[in-house]
Structure formats: C-alpha cells, structure tokens
Amino acid sequence: MMTAEQSTYAYLAAYPTIAASLPGSDLSWLQQFRNAGLKAFEAHGFPNLRDEEWRYTNLAVLNKTQFAPSDNQEVDAGWLETYRLENAWNVVLINGHFSAELSDLSNLPAEVSVQSFNAALRNNAEALQTRLGKAVADDEHSLVAFNSAWFGDGVVIEIAARHQMSKPLQILHVVTASDALAATRNLLVVHDSAEAQIIETYVGSADSYFSAAVNECFLQPNAELTLYKVQAETDKACHFGGSYVKQAQNSRFMHHNFAIGGLLARSEIHSDLDVASECRLNGLYLGGNRQHIDNHTRINHLKPQGISREFYKGVLDQRARGVFQARVIVAEDAQQTDSEMNNRNLLLSNDAEIDTKPQLEIYADDVKCSHGVTVGQLDEKSVFYLQSRGVDEASARNILTFAFANEMVDKVENSELKAVLLQQLLARFPAISL
Amino acid sequence: MLSIKNLHVSINDKPILKGLTLDINPGEVHAIMGPNGAGKSTLSHVLSGKAGYTVTEGSVTYQGKDLLELAPEIRAREGVFLAFQYPVEIPGVSNIYLLKAALNAMRKHHGQPEVDAMDFLTIVKSKVKLLQMDEKFLYRAVNEGFSGGEKKRNEILQAAVLEPKLCILDETDSGLDIDALRIVAEGVNSLRSPERSFLMITHYQRLLDYIEPDMVHVLAEGRIVKSGGPELALELEEKGYSWLEGKAA
Numbered sequence A: 001m002m003t004a005e006q007s008t009y010a011y012l013a014a015y016p017t018i019a020a021s022l023p024g025s026d027l028s029w030l031q032q033f034r035n036a037g038l039k040a041f042e043a044h045g046f047p048n049l050r051d052e053e054w055r056y057t058n059l060a061v062l063n064k065t066q067f068a069p070s071d072n073q074e075v076d077a078g079w080l081e082t083y084r085l086e087n088a089w090n091v092v093l094i095n096g097h098f099s100a101e102l103s104d105l106s107n108l109p110a111e112v113s114v115q116s117f118n119a120a121l122r123n124n125a126e127a128l129q130t131r132l133g134k135a136v137a138d139d140e141h142s143l144v145a146f147n148s149a150w151f152g153d154g155v156v157i158e159i160a161a162r163h164q165m166s167k168p169l170q171i172l173h174v175v176t177a178s179d180a181l182a183a184t185r186n187l188l189v190v191h192d193s194a195e196a197q198i199i200e201t202y203v204g205s206a207d208s209y210f211s212a213a214v215n216e217c218f219l220q221p222n223a224e225l226t227l228y229k230v231q232a233e234t235d236k237a238c239h240f241g242g243s244y245v246k247q248a249q250n251s252r253f254m255h256h257n258f259a260i261g262g263l264l265a266r267s268e269i270h271s272d273l274d275v276a277s278e279c280r281l282n283g284l285y286l287g288g289n290r291q292h293i294d295n296h297t298r299i300n301h302l303k304p305q306g307i308s309r310e311f312y313k314g315v316l317d318q319r320a321r322g323v324f325q326a327r328v329i330v331a332e333d334a335q336q337t338d339s340e341m342n343n344r345n346l347l348l349s350n351d352a353e354i355d356t357k358p359q360l361e362i363y364a365d366d367v368k369c370s371h372g373v374t375v376g377q378l379d380e381k382s383v384f385y386l387q388s389r390g391v392d393e394a395s396a397r398n399i400l401t402f403a404f405a406n407e408m409v410d411k412v413e414n415s416e417l418k419a420v421l422l423q424q425l426l427a428r429f430p431a432i433s434l
Numbered sequence B: 001m002l003s004i005k006n007l008h009v010s011i012n013d014k015p016i017l018k019g020l021t022l023d024i025n026p027g028e029v030h031a032i033m034g035p036n037g038a039g040k041s042t043l044s045h046v047l048s049g050k051a052g053y054t055v056t057e058g059s060v061t062y063q064g065k066d067l068l069e070l071a072p073e074i075r076a077r078e079g080v081f082l083a084f085q086y087p088v089e090i091p092g093v094s095n096i097y098l099l100k101a102a103l104n105a106m107r108k109h110h111g112q113p114e115v116d117a118m119d120f121l122t123i124v125k126s127k128v129k130l131l132q133m134d135e136k137f138l139y140r141a142v143n144e145g146f147s148g149g150e151k152k153r154n155e156i157l158q159a160a161v162l163e164p165k166l167c168i169l170d171e172t173d174s175g176l177d178i179d180a181l182r183i184v185a186e187g188v189n190s191l192r193s194p195e196r197s198f199l200m201i202t203h204y205q206r207l208l209d210y211i212e213p214d215m216v217h218v219l220a221e222g223r224i225v226k227s228g229g230p231e232l233a234l235e236l237e238e239k240g241y242s243w244l245e246g247k248a249a
C-alpha cells in the first residue's frame, strides 16, 4: 500500500494529463481557481486524522486506489430507471458528466434554469465566476480543494425570483466505471422569494469508485430551499458530498439527509445564516458490515433572530461505525438565536460504534440553544412484548428498528420519495408483511 | 389446559417461586391473589416465556405440550396471552400494525392465509366498540402516552382480537376507574367460553364481583398457600393475608 505522501504525489503526477480535458481549460480565471485548489491539495494531501474536523474518519482507503476521471457514459438503462423519480425533472450525471440523453427536463418553466457546468461556462461564464468558491473555500479542507482542481462537470441551477417549483428536480449522480473519480461542482441559486425542491440521489453500479460532489447554494432573501440527499452508493464506494449554503435574510433551508450506502461516506452540510433565516437539518444514517458513515454539519448563526433545528438519527449494526460531528456557532451579533440539536443512535451490535460530538459555540448572550445526544440499544422489554404477541424475535427487532428509523422518513414531504425510502427501509428491516 | 407442577423459579439465583402447583381446565377462571412481591407477575412472565428466569425444578404442561420448551412467540401463537401489569410503550409502531402483525403470525402458525384487509378492519372495529374505545387509539403508537387505564384496556383489546386459549391477566383491574373496570370486565366476560381459560391476578375482590372465578388461590412466598371458591376472596378482603402465613409449609 502507498503512503499518504506517495498517493498525493501519484494524484498530482496524473493531474496534467487530466487537466487538459477538464472544462474551462481556456479560461484563465478558472485556471487560477483550479491551480489554487491543486496547491492546497499538494500542501496537505487528503485530510487525515490529525485534522480536528476529521479525527474520526480515516481516508486511508482513498490512498489505496488511484481513482481517475472516466468519460465512460455507458449505463444499464433498466437499472437506472429504478432510481429515477417519475414526478420530477431529472438531471443525470454518469461518472460525473452530464448526460443530456438521460436527463429529462421537458416542460421546464423559463423560471427554472438547469444546465451542465460545461454549458453554463459556454453560456454565462461571468455568472459562474462570481459564485464559484463563494459558498465554500479551498481552505475549508483539502477535499474541497481537491474537488476545485479535479471537478469535471456538474449542474448549475437557478430559480427565478418568486417562482415556486411545481415539482422537484432530481439530480441523479451515477457511477458505472470501476475506480472512477466522479468529481462534480454544483451551483444552485434560489432568487428572492422563490421556492425550490431538489433531490440528490447518489448511486453506482461499479464496485469501487469515488464520488465527490461539492454543492454551493445561494439563498436570496425570503427564498426557500428543500434539499433531499439520498446517498445509496455501492458497498465498496467512497463518497464525499458537501452542501455549503449561504442564507440571506428571511430565507429557509430544509435538508433531509439519508446516508445508507458506501464503504466510506462523509457528508457535510454547512450553512451561514443571515438575519431571521431558518435552517432545518434532518438526517438518518444506516450502517452495517464495515461501513463508515460520517455526517458533519455546521450551522453558523451570523446575524440575529435565526432559527435552527437539527435532528439526526443513526442505526449501526455489525462492525459499522458512525460519526456525527455537529457544530452550531452563534456569533456575537446573532442575538435571539433559537437553536436545537438532537442526535439519537441505536447500536444493534456490540461491535458497532458511534462517535457523536455536538458542539455549541455561543458568543451572544441572548440566545436559546439546546442539544441532546442518546446512544442506546433496542429495548428488550419491547422485543419481548412483541414476541408475547406472536411476532418472532428477528421480526420484533426489525419492527422496532424500522420504527426508530422511520421517524426521519416520515418527515419527508415529497410523497414519491417518501415511498421509495419506505421501501428501502422495509427491505433493510424486513418483518411480517402488512 | 394448563398444569403447573412443583414449579421452582429463580431470578439471578434468588428463588422466587418455590414449588407452585396449579391446574386449570378448559373454560375455567382462576383468580390468584397474594401480597406484593409474592411472585404473581413472575409466574405470568415464566408462563409467557420472558428471559431472565431460571426454572430450577418442576414442569408446566399446556395442552399436552411442555410449555417451557417453547419460544415466547410460539406460546403466543399456540394461544397463551399475557395482559401485562406494566404494558410497554412502543413509539413508532401503531396499534393497528401490531394487531395485524400478531393476528397474521397466529394465522400463519395455524396454516391459515393472511387476514383480508377489510375483514381485519371489521374485526378490530367491533372489538374497539366492545371495549368502548375511540377508534383513534388504533392509529396511535402502542401505549405511547396512554393513561394507565387506557393501557390496560388496550391489552384487553389485543386479547379480544387475538382470541387466546389461555388468557393471563396481571392486575388488569389496577388503575382502571369504576366505569372502565365494568367495561373491561364485560369485555373479558364476552371472551369467556368453554374452550378458553383465564388466570387473573388481582389484589381486589371488586374485579371478582364482575368476573366470577371458579377458583381463588392465594400465592404467598412463592407457592399456593390456600385455594378455595369465590368466597375465599371475600374472606381475604376481610382478614388480609397474615392469617395464612406459615401455611405454606
């Protein structure tokens, strides 16, 4: 196995050949942007356990395989359809590249603009230049920097002022090539008083691959964004997906995070809140086998009267490991902030593990903040109660686990997505049919 | 129906039941009374198969089978039902889901097809009516936020739907108001049949005014120290248990 240094060197050595094929190689501002990312990555390599924000997540697996971009666009269409939501517009990215053929944007209203990063560069590069790197910077950590240098495409979405989307837009991130690096940079702007619904679905048909997506989201005053993320990568895949949100005043950001796949998965949701804006983060992580699922959130109350609610639940079985690192920062100026954070974990095996670390950093004095964490096992009295009603023990445990997890699925407002998630949950914790 | 012979049970090496013998025939109603801590709930748990109890001696035969050999869910499917003294709350699992899962588990065990959805609703709603409950309870999570009395009534609702052969009621009357006691007792009486037996654990003679037992037993210090007809309950109400102390030997 390579050392981290050797691996970083190998990625850097491969970069010049890759760079020529990356979008924007003819634009100097983008070249500078990518070079800055490359430098930051060169200086640090992938994040490691010595980085405070990464102390529970070992990325050594990224150093084991040299993941490389793939322009392969092949996909089993029938298989792909099982993930496509019917009552939604769909953008499909195969191995990190927009597929016009597989995307369905028919009857998209003029107020909703959806294009690939490549197309956006051709059509309106200046608009991209003003946004790129503004919701998250390379110094956040070296995976963001890596993404800045390596991303090969992405989706750029803009919702016009006061427009309410009539149905959601699904972004299907699909990886089909072995050892592929699918690095995307996605930009989303929700203009004044508009309402957007976006569903991100991450799946793969290849064995081992690395999916790395960075979303930069901008919510203008009074805008509302409901963003769902379903991370159902294959069981040998590595996943990094971050959504970085800038919330202008009176905006509302609702996030529902379902982390159920991947061998190693790290999710980041960071939001900066301006005056009287609201941020609601819900999450469910289900880990089994040797999965490592890391959820990292940061809610940054910068201005007064912000509201934040965070509720994550985790179920960990076998030798799975979960990480929940959640920071709520209340700046000196952010008086009358109202914030609640909750994390509840169910460990189904003695070898499963959770590292949960809620952090409250409060610099204002007139605030209402609370947080709570629980880690527990199934209640044996409840298991026996169900058995005493004729339910076998395995089903009883599954029923109780399902009930625990289903609370998060229940919060999903989109009925089609909710039904899909419910099916996945039932398949994972099967019990007597209804 | 049920034959308990010289049953000795320990919890963590501490003997709780010390040679309990009891026979219940089909259709009979037996009441068990006795002081706090005597081992009444222990008996009900051992009969329904709860873990943590060690049977050190004796036997329990139910319908010709060695009951103690059966997994808890098999006992339930074979018709043993325990209405718990302290029913647990199960957030996220609705009453109606549990009733259906339980009923289908029984039916499958007996080689019957799953219950038809419409038939199921008809059955359940008729039982809800019998126990004068609000149908809304069906869609609430099992016992979650139920009052003490509502929990007890909910246990009897389950019994009414599942139609067990041996129904063990552990202090179902405790916590019920006067009207609820009458309603629940009527529900129990409606379940009485020549094939169905009851083992009722209670502290109060009042319940026995509504549900007349065939036999009354006193369980003290881990065994039955006295048995008699319904009049024994009246005598206990008057004299308490102290006059029976030492009779066990």
Ligand SMILES: Nc1ncnc2c1ncn2[C@@H]1O[C@H](COP(=O)(O)OP(=O)(O)OP(=O)(O)O)[C@@H](O)[C@H]1O
Pocket: B011, B012, B014, B016, B034, B035, B036, B037, B038, B039, B040, B041, B042, B043, B085
């Ligand atoms: N886990 C345990 N460890 C030790 N002792 C226990 C345990 N569970 C029960 N006991 C003891 O067993 C004895 C019998 O308890 P049980 O609950 O059967 O009494 P009971 O007759 O039902 O009383 P009550 O009328 O108060 O309901 C009590 O002394 C109780 O403290």
Ligand SMILES: [Mg+2]
Pocket: B040, B041, B042, B085, B170
């Ligand atoms: Mg008791």
